[in-house]
Amino acid sequence: MAIGKAVGEVLAAGDVVLLRGELGAGKTRFVEGMTRGIETDAETRSPTFVLVNEYAGRLMLAHCDLYRLSGPEEIGELGLDDYLDRGAALAVEWPERARDQFPEQALEIDMGFGEAPNDRLLKATATGEAACHLLAAMRAAAETGRYAGSDR
Numbered sequence: 001m002a003i004g005k006a007v008g009e010v011l012a013a014g015d016v017v018l019l020r021g022e023l024g025a026g027k028t029r030f031v032e033g034m035t036r037g038i039e040t041d042a043e044t045r046s047p048t049f050v051l052v053n054e055y056a057g058r059l060m061l062a063h064c065d066l067y068r069l070s071g072p073e074e075i076g077e078l079g080l081d082d083y084l085d086r087g088a089a090l091a092v093e094w095p096e097r098a099r100d101q102f103p104e105q106a107l108e109i110d111m112g113f114g115e116a117p118n119d120r121l122l123k124a125t126a127t128g129e130a131a132c133h134l135l136a137a138m139r140a141a142a143e144t145g146r147y148a149g150s151d152r
């Protein structure tokens, strides 16, 4: 959540964050951090039963989970491009359900479990300048441990 918040703090219009990782890896928690970073008070729910959650803060963050969607056609109907056109940023869980529907320029995060129950391993790959900016924020947050031990 802390690293997600750091990403949210520097998030800009049109940014795309793709979150991969098995069930329970912490993708939704990461997005919850992002919503705090854009300064919205709205509580983050898992979007598994909602098509797209919208969070309004410093900018709009649209959050969706493609796990239950049947295929590329249904995902196309979510109108994710429209969000980007309207200046929102996008966070997507299970993007591998429709990888070719997202811009190539994105921050891609692979999340997995570590040894201890609360450990998580994050691997991030940035494509494009905007995503590099997000990646730098992730790295800074992880390195400084600026959020370690905070209640968020």
Ligand SMILES: Nc1ncnc2c1ncn2[C@@H]1O[C@H](COP(=O)(O)OP(=O)(O)OP(=O)(O)O)[C@@H](O)[C@H]1O
Pocket (backbone or CB within 6 Å): 001, 021, 022, 023, 024, 025, 026, 027, 028, 029, 030, 046, 065, 093, 117, 118, 119, 120
């Ligand atoms: N770094 C972490 N340390 C400890 N617990 C975590 C961590 N990240 C997530 N969790 C816990 O794991 C559980 C699942 O997290 P979350 O809902 O974010 O997973 P998810 O990757 O979104 O799963 P799904 O694929 O089902 O959407 C939550 O109870 C959350 O509190």
Ligand SMILES: [Mg+2]
Pocket (backbone or CB within 6 Å): 027, 028, 029, 046, 047, 065, 093
């Ligand atoms: Mg989730």
